[in-house]
Amino acid sequence: MILRPLADLTFKKVFGECDDLLINLINALLELPDAVVSIEYLQNELLSEQGTGKNTIVDVRCTDHASRHFIVEMQIAHHAYFLERLLFNAAKVFSSQLERGDPYVKIQPVYAISIMDDILVKTNDHCVQTYSVINHHDVDERASGFQIVVLELAKCRKLRNLDMQKPLDRWIQYFINPEYYLAMEKQELEQMPYQRKAIEILDTTNFTPGQMRAYDQYIDSVRLYNTIMDDAWERGIREGSAKGLEEGLAEGKAEGKSEGIQLSVLMLRELKAGIDPSIIAEKFKVEPQLVEQLKALA
Secondary structure, eight states, X not given: OBOOTTSHHHHHHHHTTOHHHHHHHHXXXXXXXXXXXXXXXXXXXXXXXXXXXXXXXXXXEEXXXXXXXXXXXXXXXXXXXXXXHHHHHHHHHHHTTOOTTOOGGGOOOEEEEEEESSXXXXXXXXSXXXXXXXETTEEEEEEEEEEEEEEEHHHHTTOSOOOTTXXXXXXXXXXXXXXXXXXXXXXXXXXXXXXXXXXXXXXXXXXXXXXXXXXXXXXXXXXXXXXXXXXXXXXXXXXXXXXXXXXXXXXXXXXXXXXHHHHHHHHHHHHHTTOOXXXXXXXXXXXXXXXXXXXXXX
């Protein structure tokens, strides 16, 4: 039995512990003139410069042989200010490279990569969205060294045919349908060593009982999120009323729809009271992005 590759635990185990897999994924996603050949993992907590601001935990962070910086994360769903958060984290890495008095020439490129199991941009059919600093009068002129790349897996799921000769398509297949590789002939799978290794890591025998409990809690939080969204939409929450949202969730609670509805009512009330989402997530032991989604609706 294999675990889901999109879970926080499995994503970090595959790409946060196996540098060859992370290198292959980065090279598949980014069109770099100089491919990544080696990396060094860095601490994944991004600290504020003053020590009193907002600290951020990212999934994976590293530098490569050319001193370029990479931030790689898995995001289950799009939430309010998603791009702003990516930009904020990348800017931290960008600005933290210099000590006082250092020349700007020492600044190295920063690439923020997000694998999103959702749709970020609905106005085009591209699965990969790339953001950089450009000249509005000449889009070919851009400030080098700063780029945000988002892979939208929800769009990838709609693709009829993936070209398994392309490294990126192989990773897309791994993320959206890992069982595909389990059904392959051994000889064929050996032609895709990176995905084969990634699939082998997903086997439940590679995880401790404590890790499995953490995985189960993560999956429960995703189910809770889906429950909240389904019941909210059914009650006409799309009008954007915080009052309507709470009433719809309260109605679901009264009908005994699920524990998720009861919990969401409590979280919504704390959000309306101005309590920080990260504190709410810790209090109710749910994923932070779930609280952020609820905040966006409220």
